[in-house]
Amino acid sequence: MKIFAHRGVSGHYPENTLLAIQAAIDCGAYGIEIDVFAVAGELIVIHDRQLKRTTKASGNIEDYTLAQLQQLDAGKGQRIPTLWQVLQLTNNNCVLNIELKGHDTVDLLLQLILRAQQELGTDLAKLLISSFHHPLLLQVKQQQPALAIGALTACIPLDYCEFASKLGAVSVHCDRAFIDEKMVQDAHQRGLAIYVYTVNDQREALRLKALGIDGIFCNYPAEATGWF
Ligand code: G3P
Ligand code: MG
Numbered sequence: 001m002k003i004f005a006h007r008g009v010s011g012h013y014p015e016n017t018l019l020a021i022q023a024a025i026d027c028g029a030y031g032i033e034i035d036v037f038a039v040a041g042e043l044i045v046i047h048d049r050q051l052k053r054t055t056k057a058s059g060n061i062e063d064y065t066l067a068q069l070q071q072l073d074a075g076k077g078q079r080i081p082t083l084w085q086v087l088q089l090t091n092n093n094c095v096l097n098i099e100l101k102g103h104d105t106v107d108l109l110l111q112l113i114l115r116a117q118q119e120l121g122t123d124l125a126k127l128l129i130s131s132f133h134h135p136l137l138l139q140v141k142q143q144q145p146a147l148a149i150g151a152l153t154a155c156i157p158l159d160y161c162e163f164a165s166k167l168g169a170v171s172v173h174c175d176r177a178f179i180d181e182k183m184v185q186d187a188h189q190r191g192l193a194i195y196v197y198t199v200n201d202q203r204e205a206l207r208l209k210a211l212g213i214d215g216i217f218c219n220y221p222a223e224a225t226g227w228f
Helices: 018-026 083-090 106-120 134-143 162-167 181-189 202-211
Strands: 002-006 031-039 042-045 095-100 127-131 148-153 171-175 193-197 215-218
Touching: 002 018, 002 193, 018 031, 018 083, 031 083, 042 083, 042 106, 083 095, 083 106, 095 106, 095 134, 106 134, 127 134, 134 148, 134 162, 148 162, 171 181, 181 193, 202 215
Parallel strands: 002 031, 002 215, 031 095, 095 127, 127 148, 148 171, 171 193, 193 215
Antiparallel strands: 031 042
16 A cells, blocks of 8 residues: 655644655655645645645735745744755655646646756656646646656546546546545556545545555555554
8 A cells, every 4th residue: 555645744743844744754655745836936835725724824825925935834833845845855765746736837847847857866757746637737748748647536527537547647546535446446447546535544544445545645654554
């Protein structure tokens, strides 16, 4: 079972911060999932467009300059990291699953990955790009076919995993609320791995394992290694 640290080790540290990401590297997670938004030509690592939950600031990301955002407290004195900082930290240690949260993210992502290949020796095989915004994933695949795509869904589509096949994805990332045996079988028949979010207790993890899934996104990756 592949275990992705969901927003880093977000069960113990402030989500999507370097602290949570370092903890995920330290516990040997197979992968780390993070969320990114575009701000003023930079990709920043944060889950919500609204700032209140993770930083206590009012308003939305777009109400602030990049410098102002980087001064906010993302928890335990941590700052909102840039994707570049995360690429430097994780570099080839584990799979980095970058979830595109907003528009205008694709060109910045591809520029940054190219820079990471040149300056950090980043291995494209260690990157997995996902999004609920499937046209963005199509753009990524068309512009850089060597990048692996993970197709996110919060529902069971009428044609099951056909959407992921069309995208040339390697994996389908499905909400645990709806996933069923037919979805898992359809993914596997298409040669797709199926990863499920967000799984934070052993009972649920074992239920999903019995369905045949290949991995989970978990806020407690160190604990999860003992569940299976
Ligand atoms: O990528 C898996 C999961 O993170 C998708 O949902 O809302 O946690 O980004 P969310
Ligand atoms: Mg996410």
